[in-house]
Amino acid sequence: MEVLYSSTRDGSKFYKASEAILKGLADDGGLFVPNTIPAFDFDINKLKDWDYKETAYQVMKLVLSDFTEEELRNCINNAYDSKFDTEEIAPLVYADGAYYLELFHGATIAFKDMALSILPHLMTTSAKKNNLKEKIIILTATSGDTGKAALAGFADVPGTGIVVFYPKDGVSKIQEKQMVTQRGNNVKVVAIKGNFDDAQTGVKEMFGDEALKAKLAANGYVFSSANSINIGRLVPQIAYYVYAYGTLLKEGKIAAGDKMNVVVPTGNFGNILAAFYAKNMGLPIAKLICASNDNKVLYDFFQTGEYDRNREFILTSSPSMDILISSNLERLIYYIAGNDATKNASLMAELKSEGKYTITDEMKANLTDFVGGYASEARCAKMIKDLYDKCGYVIDTHTAVAGAVYEDYKQASGDDTITVIASTASPYKFMGSVMSAIDDKYASMDDFALIDELEKVASVAVPKAVDDIRNAPVLHNNVCEKNEMEQAVTSFLGI
Ligand SMILES: *Cc1c(COP(=O)(O)O)cnc(C)c1O
Numbered sequence: 178m179e180v181l182y183s184s185t186r187d188g189s190k191f192y193k194a195s196e197a198i199l200k201g202l203a204d205d206g207g208l209f210v211p212n213t214i215p216a217f218d219f220d221i222n223k224l225k226d227w228d229y230k231e232t233a234y235q236v237m238k239l240v241l242s243d244f245t246e247e248e249l250r251n252c253i254n255n256a257y258d259s260k261f262d263t264e265e266i267a268p269l270v271y272a273d274g275a276y277y278l279e280l281f282h283g284a285t286i287a288f289k290d291m292a293l294s295i296l297p298h299l300m301t302t303s304a305k306k307n308n309l310k311e312k313i314i315i316l317t318a319t320s321g322d323t324g325k326a327a328l329a330g331f332a333d334v335p336g337t338g339i340v341v342f343y344p345k346d347g348v349s350k351i352q353e354k355q356m357v358t359q360r361g362n363n364v365k366v367v368a369i370k371g372n373f374d375d376a377q378t379g380v381k382e383m384f385g386d387e388a389l390k391a392k393l394a395a396n397g398y399v400f401s402s403a404n405s406i407n408i409g410r411l412v413p414q415i416a417y418y419v420y421a422y423g424t425l426l427k428e429g430k431i432a433a434g435d436k437m438n439v440v441v442p443t444g445n446f447g448n449i450l451a452a453f454y455a456k457n458m459g460l461p462i463a464k465l466i467c468a469s470n471d472n473k474v475l476y477d478f479f480q481t482g483e484y485d486r487n488r489e490f491i492l493t494s495s496p497s498m499d500i501l502i503s504s505n506l507e508r509l510i511y512y513i514a515g516n517d518a519t520k521n522a523s524l525m526a527e528l529k530s531e532g533k534y535t536i537t538d539e540m541k542a543n544l545t546d547f548v549g550g551y552a553s554e555a556r557c558a559k560m561i562k563d564l565y566d567k568c569g570y571v572i573d574t575h576t577a578v579a580g581a582v583y584e585d586y587k588q589a590s591g592d593d594t595i596t597v598i599a600s601t602a603s604p605y606k607f608m609g610s611v612m613s614a615i616d617d618k619y620a621s622m623d624d625f626a627l628i629d630e631l632e633k634v635a636s637v638a639v640p641k642a643v644d645d646i647r648n649a650p651v652l653h654n655n656v657c658e659k660n661e662m663e664q665a666v667t668s669f670l671g672i
Contacts, residue, residue: 180242182209182408185511186525188518194241195303198296198409199313201402202384207522208507209408215239217459222433224423229266230257232423233416239458240412241299248302256295256413260284262640267291267417269424269597272570275440275583276430277600278421281573285355286603286642287497288448289326291417292410296327297334299409300401304336311399315339316383316666318376318404320444320497321348322602324366325355327403332361339403340365340666342376345656348496350624351606351643358649365669366653369662372490374501379662380404389663396672405447406504414451419460421597431595436463438596440586442579443467443475444498446505448599453509456546463594468582469551470495475503479549482541485533493554494610495574497602502528510536513543550582557581558614565615571635573602574610605631605643 182197183190186207192200197209219235227235230253238249257266261282270277283290300313313336317327324341331339343356345368356366369376383389384400393399405411418439425431439462441449449467456462469476471491478484486501493499507525513536514520527534552560557574560581565571572580579598586592604611608627612619615634619627625647632639657665 178215178242180211180213180215180240182211184208184518185210185507186518186522188516193243194408195243195306198299198303198407199307199309199401201400201407202381205522206381206385207518207525208406208505210508210511211240214454214457215242221459221461222426224419225427227423229416229420230254232420233257233413236416236419236458237412240415243306244302248306252295252298252302255298260290260294267420269421270570270600272568273564274587275580276421276425276595276597277570277572277576278417278597279600280417281600281603281606283326284329284642285322285325286606286640287322287326288599288601289322290329292405292413293323293326293330293403295413296403296407296409297330297337301334301336303409309399311394311397313337313401314393314398314666314670315403316380316400317341317402318373318380319343319348320373320499321352322497323404325352325359328356328359328361328364328366331403332359332364334363338363338670340367340669342367342369342380342662342665344368344372344376345370347372347492347499349607349609351608351646354646354649355642357651357653358646359652365655365665367655367657367662367665369657369659371659373499374490375659377404377502377504379659383663383666386663392667392672393670396670398670398672404504405445411447411451411454411505414448415455415458418452418455418462418597422460425595434461436461436594438462438464438466438592438594440466440468440579440583440596440598442495442498442575442599442601443469444500444503446475446503446509448601450505450508453546462546464548464592465546466548466550466583466586468579469549470498470557470578471551471553472499472501473551474501475506476549476551478506479544479547482538483533483535484528486528487532494557494607495578497575498578510540513540548586550586552578552581552585558610560584561611561614565634569636571604571611571615571631571637572600573604574607575602576600577614603640604635605640
């Protein structure tokens with residue numbers, strides 16, 4: 178069955194998956210959503226026999242239905258290869274009552290590699306399928322991890338170029354070093370004087386700017402997005418939840434049909450939305466537990482039904498979750514409104530003008546699968562220390578937010594369903610905070626000095642991604658005001 182995509186703000190136009198991937202964002206500013214969420218067409222027991230690539234193929238083929246088997250398998254084979262440091266791609270590790278789904282074994286040691294290693298291949302395949310003549314220019318706003326993962330994915334991919342914007346003081350030292358050392362003839366990295374929301378707003382405005390679009394077209398370029406709003410990012414993420422279930426089956430921890438809970442440290446709402454799609458495709462998931470840090474807009478939303486971004490933006494030790502506008506939530510809003518684009522569009526207009534909106538009771542009743550929770554900085558640090566003391570397992574700050582939210586949820590609810598926690602970054606990516614949580618004595622040491630200390634403590638070898646950037650030369654040192662972003666793009670393209 179062909180799955181078509183329409184905008185969350187206009188239900189009248191339909192696009193094939195490959196067209197939606199190329200466009201990134203719909204013309205009206207909405208996000209592409211499938212007109213139907215296809216059900217698994219295989220017996221769930223099969224999952225225990227499939228490796229990561231086979232699982233990814235069986236899941237993605239249902240949603241990206243205009244790709245041929247050969248096209249999709251090529252994309253998957255090019256993505257999930259030796260760029261990952263384990264053949265399992267997404268291993269499941271048990272520690273203290275929960276299963277940690279390690280999504281950080283790719284090129285940049287964070288979960289965005291799971292999608293961004295395949296997106297460039299989905300995009301160039303889509304370009305071929307649609308006879309696109311223009312060169313694709315990727316514009317990306319990043320809170321740290323997306324940027325490097327997108328740069329690594331697109332660097333030197335023919336027919337593409339990429340510009341990444343990050344908040345100057347809003348990413349970790351390691352994250353910044355990873356980005357500014359990126360090689361490639363088609364890449365540009367720019368720091369902006371503002372926060373992540375400023376960067377994201379600037380990118381969204383460029384996507385909606387007709388004059389700019391025309392100027393690009395006249396010069397043989399077309400914009401696309403690698404942010405988690407692109408359906409080509411969301412779809413590959415569904416696969417690892419299905420794979421995690423398969424691993425539990427294989428290891429005899431569950432029987433086919435048993436339910437599992439999923440806990441996701443959330444920022445832009447892409448990762449947990451993928452779990453939501455997995456559930457709706459037929460994966461036996463009980464609760465979807467959405468974990469926030471001190472920027473707890475989502476926690477408040479799940480409590481009250483009101484989404485309100487009018488609050489102080491707090492810089493935390495889990496910067497990839499320091500977000501007040503979770504873009505992908507729009508897809509869930511559309512869904513719980515009964516696929517009603519008009520209703521969604523009016524709520525999004527309120528978000529834009531008032532900075533807030535409230536969903537109806539009827540919509541709220543469709544959210545019973547979700548549980549919202551949050552963890553303070555102190556709680557998160559305690560989580561890292563306790564888990565390390567108990568099992569010697571070291572987790573990063575984002576994963577710790579999820580771990581803490583899960584412990585608190587379990588305590589309060591008594592729910593002992595088997596639980597998978599999305600582990601979204603290697604502890605090597607946020608060493609300063611991770612090591613100070615384990616012992617105060619590390620607090621004064623700089624991130625790079627801590628690399629060797631963490632290796633001793635965690636007994637996990639320094640990932641290649643970290644080793645590589647230690648001595649790499651800085652190739653990008655652009656800083657701009659938030660109203661100069663367009664200029665940065667046009668000068669990069671020489672137009
Ligand atoms: C991006 C990111 C998140 C948040 O994921 P969303 O899909 O934006 O909700 C959490 N942890 C890490 C390490 C990330 O890089």
